[in-house]
Amino acid sequence: MKAAGDTGGYKSHNGFRDPFTYLFDESIVKNYSGTLVVLTRVLTPIGPLIAGATEEGLCLLEFAEHPQLKTRINRLCKEIHCVVTPGENAHIGRIQHELDQYFSGKRIDFDVPLIVPGTDFQRKVWEELQRIPYGETRSYEGIARAIDNPKAFRAVGRANGNNRIPIVIPCHRVVRADGTLGGYGGERWRKRFLLDLEGQPGFN
Structure with a gap:
């Protein structure tokens, strides 16, 4: 297992900007009047996450090591017509606090507002995921049945991946x-690790 202080391949906790320099065009941000997403690193016991939020809510919480991280940030920008810049806002501070509580066993639900662009099918799946209680699991087939599309269990897996x-x-x-x-x-x-934390050990 990786240590809590793992930097996900970056030299410092504040250095995540370097691999994403092409995303941070300060001249665009300075004159931009549309949606702005601030990105920052959040450290957790399972490694660093990259959190992103607009003024309306959290829209990104990806593992810093995710092989498609840059692609997923670009896709997010296209879907919500945004630009990204390093920084924090109230929603970033809130998710940092809620994650600290979650990993210390003091929180089972998250209250931070979410911005979740996607297809109708994806949004149905993600809404159903949020109905799974802490400490319980569901199968892909079970999620497909719950959204009244019992043959779509493979598509449920793809929605999970997205x-x-x-x-x-x-x-x-x-x-x-x-x-x-x-x-x-x-x-x-x-x-x-997450299932163990929530009291569901024994999965292989």
Whole structure:
């Protein structure tokens, strides 16, 4: 397991800007009047996350090591017509606090407002994920049945994989019907850690 202080390949906790320099065009940000997403690093016991938020809510909480992180940030910008810049706002501060509580066992639900662009199907899946109680799991087939599309369990898996706000939208609580762990964009060891934290040990 990686240490809590793991920097996800960056030299410092404040140095995540360097790999994303092309995203941070200060001349555009300075004169931009549209949606602005501030990005910052959030340290957790399972490694650093990159959190992003608009003035309306949290729109990104990706593992810093995610191989598609840059692509997913670009896609988010296209979907909500935004530009990104390093920084923090009230929603970033709130998710930092709520994650601290979650990992210390003092929080089971998240209250930070979310901005979740996606297809109608994806949004149905993500809403259903948020209905899975802390300490419980569901199968991909179970989620498909819950959204009245029982044959779409593979599409449920793809929607899970496209979730940009893991932990808060708890895709880690979806496992295979045979009781095995299944996949996870943040790597399987993190999924196992989160389920163990929530009192669901024993998944392989």
